[in-house]
Amino acid sequence: MNASVTEDLGTSSVTEFDVRDPDRSTQVKGFEGTIGENTLDNPKISTRNVNISYGEKQAIFDASLDIGRNEVIAMIGPSGCGKSTYLRALNRMNDTIVGCRVTGDLTIDGEPIYAHNMDPVLLRARVGMVFQKPNPFPKSIYDNIAYGPRIHGLTRTNAELDEVVVTSLQRAGLFEEVKDRLDAPGTGLSGGQQQRLCIARTIAVSPEVILMDEPCSALDPIATAIIEELIDELRANYTIVIVTHSMQQAARVSQRTAYFHLGKLIEVGETNQIFTNPRHELTENYITGKFG
Amino acid sequence: MQTTTLVIVIAGLSLISYYTGRTRAQAYRLDGRLLALPNQYGYLTAMWSALPAIILLLAWLAFEPGYLNDQVIANLPAAAQQLPTEELALLVNNVLLAVGNGGLSPDPVIEDAAAAYLAAREQSRMLVTGLILLLCLSGIIFSLTRYLTRLHARKRVETVIRWFLMLCSGVAIVTTVGIVLSVLFEAIRFFESVPILDFMFGTTWSPQTAIRADQVGSSGSFGAIPLFAGTMLISLIAMTIAVPVGLLTAIYLAEYASPRFRSAAKPTLEILAGIPTVVYGFFAALTVAPFIRDLGTSLGLSVASESALAAGIVMGVMIIPFVSSLSDDVITAVPQAMRDGSLALGATQSETIKQVIIPAALPGIVGGVLLAASRAIGETMIVVMAAGLAARLTANPLDAVTTVTVQIVTLLTGDQEFDSPKTLAAFALGLMLFVSTLLLNVVALHIVRKYREQYE
Amino acid sequence: MNNTEIVKQSLKRRYAREKRFQLYGRCAVLVGFVFLALLLTDIVVKALPAFSVTEIRLDVDVSREALELPVEGRLDRDAIIAVNFGGVIKKSLREAFPDVTKRKQKRELYRLVSSGAEFALQAMLVNNPDLIGDQPLRIWFKADDDVDTLYKLDTRTSRISDLQLGIIEQLRASDSIRTVFNTTLFTASDSREPEQAGIRGALLGSFWTLLVTLIVSLPVGIAAAIYLEEFAPKNRITDFIEININNLAAVPSIVFGLLGLAVFINFFGMPRSAPLVGGLVLALMTLPTIIISSRAAIKSVPPSIKEAALGVGASHMQVVFHHTLPLAMPGILTGSIIGMAQALGETAPLLMIGMVAFIVDVPGGIFDSATVLPVQIYLWSDSPERAFTALTAATILVLLGFLVVMNAIAIYLRRRFERRW
C-alpha cells in the first residue's frame, strides 16, 4: 500500500464530496452510500437502512448489508464506529440496553427480526453470540455446555446430553484438553480455553448464525491461531459474523469484509479486494494504518 | 456543676496559655530564630495546659463514686460493715439518699455516714480543683520559658494529635475487649454456682425458684435449652419470611424494575429498616398477635396469645430490607457479561437469573443471610414485647416460647440484687448470644469479602 | 424435528414460568409496601384518640366557707394549698347529681373525674386567689380515662358501671361533657393515670441521652476514621481494628447494654437510669456506623486535592485538617445523623442500665434519672389501660416524626453536597 496516497486527508476539500448528513457532528467526509456488493441473492440475514441509536446518540446510520449462508464476514473499523452495536442488533441483544432503538428492515431467512411475532429467545437460539471477554458461567465445564440444551429442552436423555456436550467440545477443539475434568469449574480454564468453552457453549444449541465480537482480543497469538482455525472449520455448518481489530485476522478467516466508520457502513467487498484494492479513501486509510 | 466549672476553668486557662505561647513565639520570631509559625506554639502551650488537666479530670470522674462508696463503708459502724453484701448495698444506698437530702436522715447511723460522705466529697473536690489549677498554670509558666522557642512546635502538636487519633481508633478494640471481659467474668461467676453443662444442656428453665434467699442458685433451674430452642424457632420463622421475600425483592428491583420504580421503591422499603424495633414490637403485640390468635380460633386451632408465629412474622418483615439490600449489592455486582452470555444462548430472563445470576451471587447472598440470622437471634424488643416469658420446649409456632434476649431483659429489669445467680445468668446468656452472633458475623463477613474480591 | 421447532414448542411453557417468576418478584415488593402501609395506618389510627381528651363541666362552690378558709382577712398561699380540694370536687359532684345517695354509688360518681382534678383546681386557685368568693366557678375538669375511652371511642370498659353510664348520658344531655386537644401529652411526664401522662420527661431524657452520645461518638468516630484512612500503617493491628469495627456493627444491641451495666454502673459506679450511662452505651453502639461512613466520605475525597496541598508544602496533618476533612464533612455528617437516628430509636440496651424506671420528674441533666422515648413506648405498651395504647401510639408517632426529620436532613445534606469530582 502506498501511504502517500492519503497524505492529504485532513485537507481534502469539502466541496469535492457531498455532505449528506445534516448532523454535522457525525458527518463523514466523502460518504455517499456504501460502496461495493452489499446485497446478495438469498441471504441468511438481510439488513436494510438500519439506524440504531442510544437515546439521543445515533450509533449506526442507514446501514444496508446482506450476510450470506456459510460465509465468514468480518466487520472492521476504528473503535467506536458501531461494529458491536450493529452486531448486537442481529440477535436483539440490544433489547437489554435501556434506550437503545433499532429501525430499518432486518430479516433472517426472510423473517423480520424486529417483528412482534419474532421471539427474541427463539431468535437468540438461532443466532448465537461469542463475546470479547470470555464469560464462562461459574459452573462446571459440563454444565456450561449443557446449559443451553437444558433450558431449551433439546435433549431427552442424559446420554443425549452427554453426547451434545462432547461433540460441542470436540468441534470447539477443547475436548482433548478438558475431557478428564468436565466437573471442574469453567472459570478455572485459561483465557483461550475459556473462549473456546464459550464457543462450544454457543455451538451446543446448534445455532444457524454465530456472531463473534472480537473473540480473540483477550488472547495470546497461539490461542488466537487455534480459534481462527476453529472459525474456518465452523464455516461448513454456520454463518459467522466476526468483529475484529486485527486486519490480519480478518484477512485470514473471512471471505467478505465490511468497513464501518463513525456509524456508517463505508465499504463492503471480498476480503481480498478490500485489503489489496480498497475503493474508498477511508477504507484505505484504515487498513494502511493511517488512523483507527 | 462542679465538673462544668472545672471544664470552664481548664478552657479559660488553656486559652490564656495559647496567647502567652503565641506572643512569646512572635517576640522571638522578630529575631528570625523560630522553627514553626507562632500560632503553632500557641497550640503547643495550650496543650501543655489542657491535656494533663483533662486526663486528671476524667480519671477523677471515673473513680470518685467508687472512692466515696468505700469511704462511706469505712465510716460505718463495724457491725454494719459485717452485713451481707446486699444489705450493705442497701444501706449505702440509703446513705446516698440522705446525702441527696442534704445529709438529713432519721437514722443517726446513716446521718453520720452521710456526713462522712459529704466531708470526703468536699475533700476530694478541693484536691482535684487544686491539682487542675496547678497543672494549667504550670503549662502557662512553661510557655514563658526560653525552652519553648527551641522546640519545633508543629511537629510536637502533630505528634500529640496523631496519638489522639490512634487512641480513638483503639476504642473499637477496647469496646470489644470490654464486652468480652464483662460478659465473661460474670458468666464464669455464674458457672461457679451452676455447672456449665447443666446450663448448656438442661431442659428446664425456671430462674424464679432461685430468687428467694433461702435457696441457693443451684437449686433453681437454669437449663437453657428451651431458650435456645425458642430463639431458633422465632428466628427460623423470621428467616422463612425474610429470605425469600427479601431475595425476590432484590431480584425484582435489580433485574426487572424500571429505574424510576427502583429509585422510588428502594427508599420506601428502607423506611422499614429505619423504624425502631420497639415500634415493631408494639405492632406485633397489639395487632398481629391478636389477629393471628383470632384467625386461629376461627379455624379451630388453639393459638397462644403470645405465639411464636406473631413475633416471628413481624421480625421477618423487619429483616426484609436488610436481606434485600445486601442481596441487591451482590446481585448488581455480578458482571453484565454473565447476563449477556446467558441471554445470547436464548435463555429467558428468569432462567438467566435462576441458573446463572443466583448461583454466581450465592456466596454473597449466603453471607447476607447469615448476617440477617445474627440479627434475628440478637433482636430483643420484638420478642420482649410479643413473645412469652414461659420457657417451653416446643416446635409448634402457635405456642408461646421465650428467647435468650427476652430472658436477659426479664432477669435484669425489675428488682434485682446483684451477684445473685439470677442476674449472673443473664450474663451467661449474654455470653452465648455474643459468641453465636460473633461466629455468624465473622463467617458472613469473611464470605462477603471473598465474594467482593472475586469480582473486583 | 429440528432445534428451532423444539425451542418453539418449549416457548409457551418457559414464558409462563417467566411470568410467574416476575409475579413472585412483584408480590415480594408488594409485601414490603403492604406491611409498611398497615403498620403506619394501624399506628396512626391507634394514636388519634390520644390527641384529644374528655372534660366534664362542674359548678364548684369556692366560697370561703366551702373551702373551710377563714372568713375574714387576707388568704395566704399555704392556707389555700392546704385546702381539701378533693373533698370540694366530690361535694360539687354530689350536688350536681343529688339522686346518688348510696355509698358505693357515690364512689362510682367520684371516679368520673380524673384524680388529677383536685390538683388542677388547687393550681387554679393558688394562682388566682381572687377567684375565691361566693360566685361559684364553672370549671372543665379532665374526665377519668375510662370515661374518656367511653365518650371518645364509644367503647365501654369493664370499669364503667351502669350508674356511671347513666350519669354520662345526663352530662351529654346538658352539654356538660366535651373533648378538647390533649396538651397534657406534651406538658406532662409519666403518670399512672393515662389522662395525666405525657411524654415531656421521655422527650428530655432522649435529648440528654443523645447529647451525650453525640459529644462522645462524633469526635471519637471522626478521629478514628481519619486515623484509619490517612495515617494507619498497613499492618496486623490495623486489620484487627477494622475487623473489630465491622463486627461491632453487627453485635446485638442488648450486648452493649450488658457492657454498660457491668462496666459503667458496676465498675465505675455511675448512676443507674442516667442519660450519662445511656448516652455512653449508645455512643459505643453508633461508633461503628460513624466510623464506617466517615471513612467512606474521607476516601471519596480525590487524591489530586491532597496532592496539590502536599505540593505546596503542607504537612500531612495540615492537609487532613485543612482540606480532606472539610471536603468530607457533608458525608461524615450524613452518616452521623443516620447513626444518631438509630440511637434515638434504640431500646434494648437502655433497659439493661435501668432506664425503664417509672420516672415522674423531668430530667434536668445527664445525671438525673430519666427514661427515653422508645423505652416510654415499651413501658406504656405493657399497661392494661386502653388509654395507654393510644398514648403509646402517639409517642410512636412523635418518635417517627423525629426520625423522619433526621433522615430528611441527612438526605438533604447528601443531595446538596453530592459532588462529582
Ligand SMILES: Nc1ncnc2c1ncn2[C@@H]1O[C@H](COP(=O)(O)OP(=O)(O)OP(=O)(O)O)[C@@H](O)[C@H]1O
Ligand atoms: N450502552 C450504550 N449507551 C450509549 N452509547 C453507547 C452504548 N454502547 C455504545 N455506545 C456508543 O455507540 C457508539 C458505537 O459503539 P460500539 O460499541 O458499537 O463501537 P465499536 O465499533 O464496537 O467499538 P470498539 O471497537 O471499541 O468495540 C460509540 O460511540 C459508543 O459510545
Ligand SMILES: [Mg+2]
Ligand atoms: Mg465493540
